[in-house]
Amino acid sequence: MIYREGGQIKTSYAADQQLFPINQDRWFVYGFIIFLFVIPPLFATEYHYEVILYPILSLGLAALGLNILTGYCGLISLGTGGFMAIGAYSAFKITTAFPDLNIFIVFILAGLISALFGILIGLPSLRIKGFYLAVTTLAAHFFVEWAINRIDWLSNYSPSHTIGGPPRDMFGITVMGPEANPAAKYIIMLIVVVALGFVAKNLVRGRVGRSWMAIRDMDIAAELIGIKPLQTKLLAFAISSFYIGVSGALYVLMYLESVDPEAFEILTTSFPVLFMIIIGGLGSIMGAFMGAAFIVLIPVLLRNLFPALGIDIASHVIQHIEFMLFGGLIVFFLIVEPNGLARLWQIVKEKLRLWPFPH
Amino acid sequence: MNDLMSQDATVEQTIVGRPDHTAEILLSVDNVTLNFGGVKALQDVSFDIRRGEIRAIIGPNGAGKSSMLNVINGFYHPSEGTITYKGEARSDMRPAVVARSGIARTFQNIALFSGMSTLDNIMTGRNTMMNRNFLWQVLHLGPAKEEELAHRARAEDVIDFLEIQAIRKVPVGRLPYGLQKRVELGRALAAEPELLLLDEPMAGMNTEEKEDMCRFILDVNDEFGTTIALIEHDMSVVMDISDRVVVLDYGVKIADGTPDEVRSNQNVIDAYLGVSHD
Amino acid sequence: MDFLYNVSVDPILQIVEDPVFFIQVIAEGLMAGVMYSLVALGFCLIYKASGVFNFAQGIFIVFAVMCMITVFEYGVPIIPAVIIAFLAMVALSWAIERIVLRNMVNQEEIIMFMATIGLSFFLEGFGQTIFGGDSKLVPVEALHLGRDALIVPMFGSSIRLQELDLTAGVIAALLVGILALFFQKTPVGRALRAVADDHQAALSVGIPLQWMWVVVWSVAGLVALVAGIMWGASSSVDFSLVVIALKALPVLILGGFTSVPGVIVGGLIIGVGEKIAEIYWGDALGGSIEEWFAYVLALVFLMFRPQGLFGEKIIERV
Numbered sequence: 001m002i003y004r005e006g007g008q009i010k011t012s013y014a015a016d017q018q019l020f021p022i023n024q025d026r027w028f029v030y031g032f033i034i035f036l037f038v039i040p041p042l043f044a045t046e047y048h049y050e051v052i053l054y055p056i057l058s059l060g061l062a063a064l065g066l067n068i069l070t071g072y073c074g075l076i077s078l079g080t081g082g083f084m085a086i087g088a089y090s091a092f093k094i095t096t097a098f099p100d101l102n103i104f105i106v107f108i109l110a111g112l113i114s115a116l117f118g119i120l121i122g123l124p125s126l127r128i129k130g131f132y133l134a135v136t137t138l139a140a141h142f143f144v145e146w147a148i149n150r151i152d153w154l155s156n157y158s159p160s161h162t163i164g165g166p167p168r169d170m171f172g173i174t175v176m177g178p179e180a181n182p183a184a185k186y187i188i189m190l191i192v193v194v195a196l197g198f199v200a201k202n203l204v205r206g207r208v209g210r211s212w213m214a215i216r217d218m219d220i221a222a223e224l225i226g227i228k229p230l231q232t233k234l235l236a237f238a239i240s241s242f243y244i245g246v247s248g249a250l251y252v253l254m255y256l257e258s259v260d261p262e263a264f265e266i267l268t269t270s271f272p273v274l275f276m277i278i279i280g281g282l283g284s285i286m287g288a289f290m291g292a293a294f295i296v297l298i299p300v301l302l303r304n305l306f307p308a309l310g311i312d313i314a315s316h317v318i319q320h321i322e323f324m325l326f327g328g329l330i331v332f333f334l335i336v337e338p339n340g341l342a343r344l345w346q347i348v349k350e351k352l353r354l355w356p357f358p359h
Numbered sequence: 360m361n362d363l364m365s366q367d368a369t370v371e372q373t374i375v376g377r378p379d380h381t382a383e384i385l386l387s388v389d390n391v392t393l394n395f396g397g398v399k400a401l402q403d404v405s406f407d408i409r410r411g412e413i414r415a416i417i418g419p420n421g422a423g424k425s426s427m428l429n430v431i432n433g434f435y436h437p438s439e440g441t442i443t444y445k446g447e448a449r450s451d452m453r454p455a456v457v458a459r460s461g462i463a464r465t466f467q468n469i470a471l472f473s474g475m476s477t478l479d480n481i482m483t484g485r486n487t488m489m490n491r492n493f494l495w496q497v498l499h500l501g502p503a504k505e506e507e508l509a510h511r512a513r514a515e516d517v518i519d520f521l522e523i524q525a526i527r528k529v530p531v532g533r534l535p536y537g538l539q540k541r542v543e544l545g546r547a548l549a550a551e552p553e554l555l556l557l558d559e560p561m562a563g564m565n566t567e568e569k570e571d572m573c574r575f576i577l578d579v580n581d582e583f584g585t586t587i588a589l590i591e592h593d594m595s596v597v598m599d600i601s602d603r604v605v606v607l608d609y610g611v612k613i614a615d616g617t618p619d620e621v622r623s624n625q626n627v628i629d630a631y632l633g634v635s636h637d
Numbered sequence: 638m639d640f641l642y643n644v645s646v647d648p649i650l651q652i653v654e655d656p657v658f659f660i661q662v663i664a665e666g667l668m669a670g671v672m673y674s675l676v677a678l679g680f681c682l683i684y685k686a687s688g689v690f691n692f693a694q695g696i697f698i699v700f701a702v703m704c705m706i707t708v709f710e711y712g713v714p715i716i717p718a719v720i721i722a723f724l725a726m727v728a729l730s731w732a733i734e735r736i737v738l739r740n741m742v743n744q745e746e747i748i749m750f751m752a753t754i755g756l757s758f759f760l761e762g763f764g765q766t767i768f769g770g771d772s773k774l775v776p777v778e779a780l781h782l783g784r785d786a787l788i789v790p791m792f793g794s795s796i797r798l799q800e801l802d803l804t805a806g807v808i809a810a811l812l813v814g815i816l817a818l819f820f821q822k823t824p825v826g827r828a829l830r831a832v833a834d835d836h837q838a839a840l841s842v843g844i845p846l847q848w849m850w851v852v853v854w855s856v857a858g859l860v861a862l863v864a865g866i867m868w869g870a871s872s873s874v875d876f877s878l879v880v881i882a883l884k885a886l887p888v889l890i891l892g893g894f895t896s897v898p899g900v901i902v903g904g905l906i907i908g909v910g911e912k913i914a915e916i917y918w919g920d921a922l923g924g925s926i927e928e929w930f931a932y933v934l935a936l937v938f939l940m941f942r943p944q945g946l947f948g949e950k951i952i953e954r955v
Binding site for chain 2: 013206207210211213214216217218220221222223224225226227228229283
């Protein structure tokens with residue numbers, strides 16, 4: 001009885017094509033966003049920020065970027081870590097070279113640089129498909145990993161090639177660096193994520209999104225009805241890399257605060273982000289964040305669960321359990337619900353429409 | 360008396376099988392040869408399609424009919440010969456360019472975008488006409504939104520025409536075969552083509568579905584003046600709705616004319632009955 | 638200018654000045670290449686016979702050899718230890734078929750690839766739980782694998798080859814020969830190729846899909862065991878070896894995913910190419926170009942010959 005569309009009749013195409021055509025959806029999403037802006041700054045502790053909110057926001061954005069490329073446009077990429085690195089190192093160089101530049105601008109510029117590289121990597125995609133394309137992205141990833149370890153200029157000649165977020169202010173509040181106000185950092189990240197999420201949703205429901213999905217589903221037919229494959233794919237690479245680049249900047253400058261090149265290793269970046277979009281649901285904006293939340297929270301839960309139950313387990317054993325759990329869940333989701341958590345959520349909503357009636 | 364009778368004759372002529380020799384030639388296939396490695400899919404085939412007509416391409420299996428459509432589409436490039444469309448000769452054009460010049464098609468084995476709904480599939484047919492640049496798309500405001508709504512209206516017209524309103528939000532992968540074929544036709548129509556290429560649009564359909572499809576094809580030709588080139592195996596359909604027919608066999612053209620002329624052509628009869636060639 | 642010189646002229650000079658060293662480099666490259674081939678062979682088999690790119694092959698290698706070493710350390714003599722390890726891989730294949738593959742008949746390649754990534758992570762956690770995370774040593778003496786170096790005199794100087802590498806080469810050649818024959822000449826081999834082409838079609842002509850898969854994955858398990866022993870014999874074995882799986886991709890691309898001889902050729906090319914690039918061009922470019930060279934080489938190959946040297950050309954029809 002709660003979730004009813006009865007009486008919500010759309011009388012124009014504009015109404016039908018809204019972001020959230022069902023009123024309850026709209027209230028829920030806007031309500032949730034308001035909640036996100038208001039509640040954590042009032043109640044969250046540093047632990048909540050560091051362990052839950054920062055990772056979910058930054059990695060969720062990366063997952064969103066990858067979902068655009070892989071979920072909507074069907075182009076598999078294992079190079080997420082490389083693009084996060086490009087975004088992070090670009091942001092670092094830009095803000096250290098121009099300390100007075102507003103950090104939002106820094107993030108956008110870092111994203112643009114990442115997008116340029118993305119286009120470069122995407123060029124072979126006209127001739128190369130499927131896993132072969134994945135190998136191209138691997139080449140990119142390994143090359144970037146090698147470069148950030150070798151090119152001293154990138155890390156401003158730090159001996160260990162470390163980069164981090166230098167102290168930066170906005171409106172008098174320290175928003176980056178060791179002295180930064182955690183709530184302020186959180187708000188900044190949230191603004192970026194919500195804005196980019198909104199943009200993604202708009203892109204995906206219009207001409208651009210349809211051409212991506214057409215290429216994904218049947219690229220030959222898409223070309224035959226007039227969709228230009230190279231431009232569509234390059235746009236997907238560009239946008240995706242932009243998002244992933246910005247996420248890398250957030251990941252390093254805001255969340256981790258200081259990293260060396262090891263942070264971008266393929267097994268700790270590219271693969272987990274891929275898992276996020278598989279579990280969350282390929283081709284779903286919301287799914288990217290659901291998947292990110294899932295992957296970030298499970299280790300946290302595990303680490304707190306065992307002590308809470310009084311069981312004493314070494315941390316490396318917990319890590320092994322994490323691996324098994326993730327691996328198992330990936331296989332489970334791919335068999336049972338390839339459309340991930342997002343689809344499960346939709347099914348829940350459909351059931352809610354009927355509740356309390358069974359059908 | 361004589362006047363009346365000749366009048367009647369004229370009326371009959373305009374309803375069925377009315378090759379209009381005064382209409383301009385929309386597409387002309389000139390000495391097209393298509394080779395795949397050692398296989399000659401098409402050999403020195405020439406015919407034309409006049410504006411406003413329904414042209415059937417028939418022939419036994421493997422005759423090269425789909426290959427012919429693929430050549431017209433730009434998907435295959437002929438090894439020899441040219442295609443002349445609206446006065447411009449070309450032998451080497453990318454399919455996307457061809458699509459934008461007013462040619463749309465359907466496929467033998469449905470090529471719909473299975474992850475998208477019926478409405479979205481039909482909207483992709485209008486993609487070539489959507490030009491609002493990327494930045495507007497980002498905000499989905501103003502010009503992008505207007506454009507989207509305008510095209511949505513046209514897509515809905517197509518949906519009404521094909522009577523598929525009930526399934527507009529259903530992902531096409533879940534639709535039964537007959538409906539998928541109809542949606543595919545919708546996607547092609549949404550592009551408002553001047554030349555519509557249909558590759559076995561009635562394959563796998565029962566009698567009622569075929570009748571519906573025939574009605575749609577005739578309506579499209581009648582109401583919008585769309586020229587249609589149609590590959591079809593069902594002879595009764597071909598005889599009923601087409602103005603002129605081309606017959607291919609083993610990649611070679613063996614007959615070209617009105618349905619009646621073709622039906623009584625000995626070469627055609629031999630080809631279908633499997634008389635061995637020398 | 639210096640850089641240009643270092644990249645173009647200098648390497649050629651170096652090669653010409655010390656040809657014996659160049660041959661040494663090539664020899665080492667070939668040896669490394671054989672190792673890559675052994676790893677890639679497992680991938681090729683599974684892809685050829687079930688149409689799945691099994692990312693977990695890397696973990697199979699570690700798993701198989703860890704199993705053998707652990708059993709051996711418990712006092713079991715070497716030959717039974719090897720057999721037990723093989724049986725463990727068969728059991729693993731059976732489990733994978735039952736739990737994963739059976740439920741994913743006719744899914745797209747991409748989905749299956751991602752499932753094998755999941756599988757790989759799962760096995761990594763599982764393996765570390767059972768075998769512990771420490772690195773282990775392969776009992777080379779028990780396996781009668783010589784670790785000596787052979788000095789081969791050549792052109793006045795000499796080159797140095799590892800006996801271990803030569804053994805690996807011989808074993809790889811044998812394996813490849815047997816497998817190539819198997820796929821081409823036997824009915825089972827033909828059935829496996831049918832399965833790779835189209836699962837549903839194969840089922841509908843009565844090919845016992847499930848059993849076939851267990852066979853193939855077990856054979857891949859055997860190849861993994863051999864690869865693990867050979868690889869581990871030259872250094873040690875631990876779970877970081879999993880990343881080796883990624884190196885197999887360039888090999889398969891060069892050779893063609895479905896060609897067993899292609900895997901060997903591809904492996905050798907990558908091995909030699911990497912070594913030569915590193916030794917002669919590495920310093921000019923900053924060192925350690927092995928990290929990406931193979932992938933870039935594969936990429937270049939893909940642009941010109943997407944199906945690899947021996948692979949099947951993919952024709953797309955509408």
